[in-house]
Amino acid sequence: MFKLRSDLIRKKFCMIKQKTSVLFVNSEGKSNKVVQIPTQIILHWKKYITILGVVIFILISVLSLMIYQATSTHYKEKLVQANHIKSLIDLDKLKKSFRSIDESVLKINQSLQKRGLAGIALKNAGGEENFEITDINEITDYYNSKIRSLENTLDIIPIGVPTNGIITSPFGYRENPFTGFNTELHPGLDFKGNIGDPVRATALGIVVFAGDRGGYGNCIIIKHKGDFSTLFGHLSQINVKVGQTVKIGEVIGEIGSTGRSTGPHLHYEISKNNEKINPLEYTKIN
Numbered sequence: 001m002f003k004l005r006s007d008l009i010r011k012k013f014c015m016i017k018q019k020t021s022v023l024f025v026n027s028e029g030k031s032n033k034v035v036q037i038p039t040q041i042i043l044h045w046k047k048y049i050t051i052l053g054v055v056i057f058i059l060i061s062v063l064s065l066m067i068y069q070a071t072s073t074h075y076k077e078k079l080v081q082a083n084h085i086k087s088l089i090d091l092d093k094l095k096k097s098f099r100s101i102d103e104s105v106l107k108i109n110q111s112l113q114k115r116g117l118a119g120i121a122l123k124n125a126g127g128e129e130n131f132e133i134t135d136i137n138e139i140t141d142y143y144n145s146k147i148r149s150l151e152n153t154l155d156i157i158p159i160g161v162p163t164n165g166i167i168t169s170p171f172g173y174r175e176n177p178f179t180g181f182n183t184e185l186h187p188g189l190d191f192k193g194n195i196g197d198p199v200r201a202t203a204l205g206i207v208v209f210a211g212d213r214g215g216y217g218n219c220i221i222i223k224h225k226g227d228f229s230t231l232f233g234h235l236s237q238i239n240v241k242v243g244q245t246v247k248i249g250e251v252i253g254e255i256g257s258t259g260r261s262t263g264p265h266l267h268y269e270i271s272k273n274n275e276k277i278n279p280l281e282y283t284k285i286n
Contacts, residue, residue, distance in 0.1 A: 101143060108150065155248060156225040158202040159282050162232060163255060163266050165193035171278040187276040188231065188269035189283075193255040195236050195264045201246040202230060202282075210238050216267065217259025220252055226272075233267035234258050 169190035173183050205224035213219035216233035220240060223229050236256025246252055257264045270279045 155204045158230045158270050160202050161283050162202055162268050163191045163199050165191040168192045188267050189279045191266040195256055197255040198251045199253045201250045201252050207240045207242050207244045210242050215260035229271045231269040234261045
């Protein structure tokens with residue numbers, strides 16, 4: 001019995017060691033190649049292919065399982081983080097904030113419309129609409145773009161005062177300050193001040209005149225977008241030149257008493273479409 005087993009083992013070992021030569025013939029007849037393959041593999045090729053396929057299948061399954069577990073863990077962590085962020089955000093409070101922005105823009109638009117200006121188009125994104133946390137980015141981008149548009153519009157409208165002095169003479173008809181007998185149209189506002197007090201631009205624009213202008217004395221005219229222009233008269237000093245771009249609040253000159261003037265003050269005018277309008281309406285937003 002022992003001898004029989006030994007013979008079988010020896011026989012299998014010999015078969016494993018035994019090799020069969022396989023001839024690979026080139027169809028063009030240029031060169032042929034002989035490859036020696038174990039005879040056992042040739043005789044039982046189906047079994048070996050099956051074993052190889054099973055091994056490859058197991059390796060792919062293990063790799064897929066590892067990838068799934070890693071990906072699943074990652075997304076679970078992201079989901080937990082997203083839910084935590086969502087729990088920290090009060091959507092009701094956020095909606096109230098958006099409604100507050102809508103109301104503020106509405107007030108600004110009403111003020112602009114009273115001045116003959118087009119308002120800022122802004123749909124009511126903070127009102128009765130129902131939105132989820134996933135909509136926040138889209139809504140905030142919308143509001144940011146509209147707020148930037150509003151800022152750009154306000155930059156070119158001459159709002160505010162050009163100097164800190166009190167108004168001593170309003171827009172409209174008044175007695176002649178030199179004779180006291182007849183009336184004349186005063187097309188702007190007079191601000192009381194001292195010689196040398198700073199005069200500032202009230203909107204972004206380009207200087208179209210800087211020099212002596214008859215009764216205005218030393219004068220500066222700034223052209224703004226939206227068919228606005230501003231005039232500053234009776235200056236003692238001019239700090240800008242024609243073609244220069246000026247920013248809001250930039251000091252463009254100094255109060256004086258040049259031209260047709262009864263004393264140190266600033267004469268300030270606003271024109272829209274070349275028609276003089278009351279600057280008092282633009283000194284503040286109601």
